[in-house]
Amino acid sequence: VVSTGPVTRVQAPEVVRLGIEVLRAARTPLDNALIQVQQLVEADLCGRPSHGMQRLPTLVARIANGVLDPRAAPVVEVRAPSMILIDGRSGLGPLAAHAAVDELLRAAGEAGIAIATIRGAGHLGMLAPYVERLASEGLVGIGLTTSEALVHPAGGRVALIGTNPIAIGIPAEPHPFVLDMSTAAISAGEVMAHADRGQPLRDGCAVDGEGRPTNDPAAALEGAISPFGGPKGYGLGLGIELVVALLTDTGVGTDVRGTLDTDRLSTKGDVFIAIHPDRLGGSAAGERLTGYLDSLRISPPAPGFERVLIPGDRMREERRRRGAEGIAYPAAVWRRLVELREQPQGAGRV
Amino acid sequence: VVSTGPVTRVQAPEVVRLGIEVLRAARTPLDNALIQVQQLVEADLCGRPSHGMQRLPTLVARIANGVLDPRAAPVVEVRAPSMILIDGRSGLGPLAAHAAVDELLRAAGEAGIAIATIRGAGHLGMLAPYVERLASEGLVGIGLTTSEALVHPAGGRVALIGTNPIAIGIPAEPHPFVLDMSTAAISAGEVMAHADRGQPLRDGCAVDGEGRPTNDPAAALEGAISPFGGPKGYGLGLGIELVVALLTDTGVGTDVRGTLDTDRLSTKGDVFIAIHPDRLGGSAAGERLTGYLDSLRISPPAPGFERVLIPGDRMREERRRRGAEGIAYPAAVWRRLVELREQPQGAGRV
Numbered sequence: 173v174v175s176t177g178p179v180t181r182v183q184a185p186e187v188v189r190l191g192i193e194v195l196r197a198a199r200t201p202l203d204n205a206l207i208q209v210q211q212l213v214e215a216d217l218c219g220r221p222s223h224g225m226q227r228l229p230t231l232v233a234r235i236a237n238g239v240l241d242p243r244a245a246p247v248v249e250v251r252a253p254s255m256i257l258i259d260g261r262s263g264l265g266p267l268a269a270h271a272a273v274d275e276l277l278r279a280a281g282e283a284g285i286a287i288a289t290i291r292g293a294g295h296l297g298m299l300a301p302y303v304e305r306l307a308s309e310g311l312v313g314i315g316l317t318t319s320e321a322l323v324h325p326a327g328g329r330v331a332l333i334g335t336n337p338i339a340i341g342i343p344a345e346p347h348p349f350v351l352d353m354s355t356a357a358i359s360a361g362e363v364m365a366h367a368d369r370g371q372p373l374r375d376g377c378a379v380d381g382e383g384r385p386t387n388d389p390a391a392a393l394e395g396a397i398s399p400f401g402g403p404k405g406y407g408l409g410l411g412i413e414l415v416v417a418l419l420t421d422t423g424v425g426t427d428v429r430g431t432l433d434t435d436r437l438s439t440k441g442d443v444f445i446a447i448h449p450d451r452l453g454g455s456a457a458g459e460r461l462t463g464y465l466d467s468l469r470i471s472p473p474a475p476g477f478e479r480v481l482i483p484g485d486r487m488r489e490e491r492r493r494r495g496a497e498g499i500a501y502p503a504a505v506w507r508r509l510v511e512l513r514e515q516p517q518g519a520g521r522v
Numbered sequence: 523v524v525s526t527g528p529v530t531r532v533q534a535p536e537v538v539r540l541g542i543e544v545l546r547a548a549r550t551p552l553d554n555a556l557i558q559v560q561q562l563v564e565a566d567l568c569g570r571p572s573h574g575m576q577r578l579p580t581l582v583a584r585i586a587n588g589v590l591d592p593r594a595a596p597v598v599e600v601r602a603p604s605m606i607l608i609d610g611r612s613g614l615g616p617l618a619a620h621a622a623v624d625e626l627l628r629a630a631g632e633a634g635i636a637i638a639t640i641r642g643a644g645h646l647g648m649l650a651p652y653v654e655r656l657a658s659e660g661l662v663g664i665g666l667t668t669s670e671a672l673v674h675p676a677g678g679r680v681a682l683i684g685t686n687p688i689a690i691g692i693p694a695e696p697h698p699f700v701l702d703m704s705t706a707a708i709s710a711g712e713v714m715a716h717a718d719r720g721q722p723l724r725d726g727c728a729v730d731g732e733g734r735p736t737n738d739p740a741a742a743l744e745g746a747i748s749p750f751g752g753p754k755g756y757g758l759g760l761g762i763e764l765v766v767a768l769l770t771d772t773g774v775g776t777d778v779r780g781t782l783d784t785d786r787l788s789t790k791g792d793v794f795i796a797i798h799p800d801r802l803g804g805s806a807a808g809e810r811l812t813g814y815l816d817s818l819r820i821s822p823p824a825p826g827f828e829r830v831l832i833p834g835d836r837m838r839e840e841r842r843r844r845g846a847e848g849i850a851y852p853a854a855v856w857r858r859l860v861e862l863r864e865q866p867q868g869a870g871r872v
Contacts, residue, residue: 254604255634255802284605285637285795289802312765325818327827332818340761342768349764351757383824401751407701407833408758410818411690414699414811415662418692418804419797424814445635445795447769452605452639454768461764464774468675468682468760474733477677483757 173506174498180506181498187213191228194512198235200242204264208242211266211297216499219490222361223298226505229512231264231294233434240264240294240438246271254283260293262437268293269442273305273313276446280311284451289420290442295431300352300487302444303341307348312447313341315352318416318440321426323356324396326406329383331396332425334440335359336412343449345462350484355409357400360432363389376402416441523856524848530856531848537563541578544862548585550592554614558592561616561647566849569840572711573648576855579862581614581644583784590614590644590788596621604633610643612787618643619792623655623663626796630661634801639770640792645781650702650837652794653691657698662797663691665702668766668790671776673706674746676756679733681746682775684790685709686762693799695812700834705759707750710782713739726752766791 174181191209196202208231216224234240244263248271250256256275260268272288279286296302299315306313319334335356342349358377366373367389378392379385386392399405417424420441430438449458465482473479494500501509524531541559546552558581566574584590594613598621600606606625610618622638629636646652649665656663669684685706692699708727716723717739728742729735736742749756767774770791780788799808815832823829844850851859 252634252801257803283633284602285635287635287797287802289804312768324824325821325830327823328818328821328830329824330821332821338758340758340765342761342764344764349761351761353754353757355754379824383822400754404703404705404750404755407703408688408690410833411692411699411701414692414694414814415690415797417814418662418799418807418811419802421804421807424807424810425817427810447637447765449768451602452637452769453607454639454771457768457771457774460774460777461768464764464767467775468678471675471678471680471682472733473677474674474679474729480675480678483760 175503178503179500180503181500182506183498184213184217184495187216187225187499190509190513191225194228194232194509195242197513198232198242200235200264204242204267207266207270208264211301213499214301214491215298216501217491217494218298218300218487219494220298222359225501225509227295227297229508230432230434232512234294237435239430239435246290246293248275250275250279254279254286256286256288258288258290258293260290260438262292263294265294265296265442269296269302269444272442272444273302276306276313276444277309277311280446280448281451285445285447287419288444290444291420291422292438293442294438296442298352299337299339300341300350300484303339303352304348304350304484306444306446307341307343307350310343310448310450311341312343312449313339314445315339316412316416316443318413318422318424318428318442320428320432320440322360322397323399323409324379324383325410326399326403329379329396333399333406333409333413334428335397336409336416338408338412342461343458344465345458347488348484349465349482350487352483352487353400355399355405355412357398357405360397363392363397367393416443419443525853528853529850530853531850532856533848534563534567534845537566537575537849540859540863541575544578544582544859545592547863548582548592550585550614554592554617557616557620558614561651563849564651564841565648566851567841567844568648568650568837569844570648572709575851575859577645577647579858580782580784582862584644587785589780589785596640596643598625600625600629604629604636606636606638608638608640608643610640610788612642613644615644615646615792619646619652619794622792622794623652626656626663626794627659627661630796630798631801635795635797637769638794640794641770641772642788643792644788646792648702649687649689650691650700650834653689653702654698654700654834656794656796657691657693657700660693660798660800661691662693662799663689664795665689666762666766666793668763668772668774668778668792670778670782672710672747673749673759674729674733675760676749676753679729679746683749683756683759683763684778685747686759686766688758688762692811693808694815695808697838698834699815699832700837702833702837703750705749705755705762707748707755710747713742713747717743766793769793
């Protein structure tokens, strides 16, 4: 652990150890703690701190408040060769998501396409690792999740739609294509970070309480986050909200709870779809895909850009770099995590 | 037919009649002509002229040049209960797409989820009618298509990615949710229309030949169209390119041909996925969805907006209005269609 000014740099294995100790103190079985913490640390390694260890205090408080059961095992029902229904039993999200991937690896190989729906699970974290697992095994993987309503509809001003991410994993060499993106223009965490630093938001990120576009993060906190890409991003985010709610029989809009708060049961849903290209006769295309992605990477960049990136490339580079150099946490975040370990009895406070 | 200045207003049934006569003269069986023309007129009714009757001259030229076979019937292979492979046999796109929907309606009811891949079919037209058919029968429908490379990657400058649309249909009352959007910031047809009118493009629509953002439509024609929504829209469009190419074993990037030109076989692909909410236990969510969509519609609009729209709402209103008032074609477009009917021997010219 190296603290320099406002930043504390920690090697990933040490972060994992701390996370496991914290969750163990909160009555979490070791296996479950490991899966949960690895998912959090993965986000920090990839440069997505909003899905990283800074969420651990919320998880611990949710356990203390009885709305997250760290001992629960997801219940898997295979309703048909290509239909898997998972009840998270108010347990840790990554357990349910990895159970979905396990089942899909088997089911998509048999049926060509399979779907797993998840309800009642905690926050999954980044979707990337799940679709990456599917893609690494030769499958096309698609992940969709609902989340708390923070985004206004295009032409509207009230936060009624989740930041609903979509993830797509596609087999390719030397590593899969991995897209994992929220349908919001910015995350709530980034808005708060901008407010803390007194830094203006990019255009198009948010509206104020009257629905006017704003660059002021404080005004944005009174208003709502904008969908990315205007009406099209709105349509996509709303489509994800509806598909997930309908297929998992979970909440919509402001009824979605349980990933940001510390006292509500999870009412969001998650959907994964896996498709087997070889069963569909598409295996011959695999090599062309790799060549095509390389042709994008070496295509001339626009002025002001160094090179063209493929989704997943930067994530992979960040992971490698932080794996070697350690993860730089804001000192306050790391202090909070150390406190959590040292005062487990106070774990309920957030 | 009412011509006022540069616009000719025609009732939909008369447009259909003209379209059928044109295709009949180009050796198209009546049933096939009807399905193709209905799909084109539907786009004009919905206010999407880029997918409407203005494409008919290209179709006729493609038939004359032997790269589109108007008599071909798609060949359907049901490889597994949830896997349908369709070979369009270089025939009309809407025949293959409706065959996919027919099969999916049956297959998704049995398997819960099913996928249909299409290769070797002509341009499908708007995806909306296909996913709307699935949604009207109670299914979640997803449609993905590749198309000619007109879009540059985020941070790049060369057109290497299709305008790759995604469509999502979801059952709801009183009518389904229907999203049908390209992943490009603007269509090529709109860029050309702006160039004709000497009208500047909105910000973010295109780059010039050097990769610099431009509002000049003439410069855009020398450059490339931008993805909608920056890096996220780029990631989504690229994801669609890869998924469709891999699952249908069709072209990627600049290898995709056969929807805009008149002399190349179709090398694009199409994918439809249908999911049965009732089989997954999601039927109870249907009523909540309808209430949620209504809560969005009545939510307060942002300044400068009259109301909040749900994807599909405007399309439906436009269809109703033009169904009553007739379709307003640019006089030159309508004249070209009438010429096509009157000089079928010259149909090969475009």
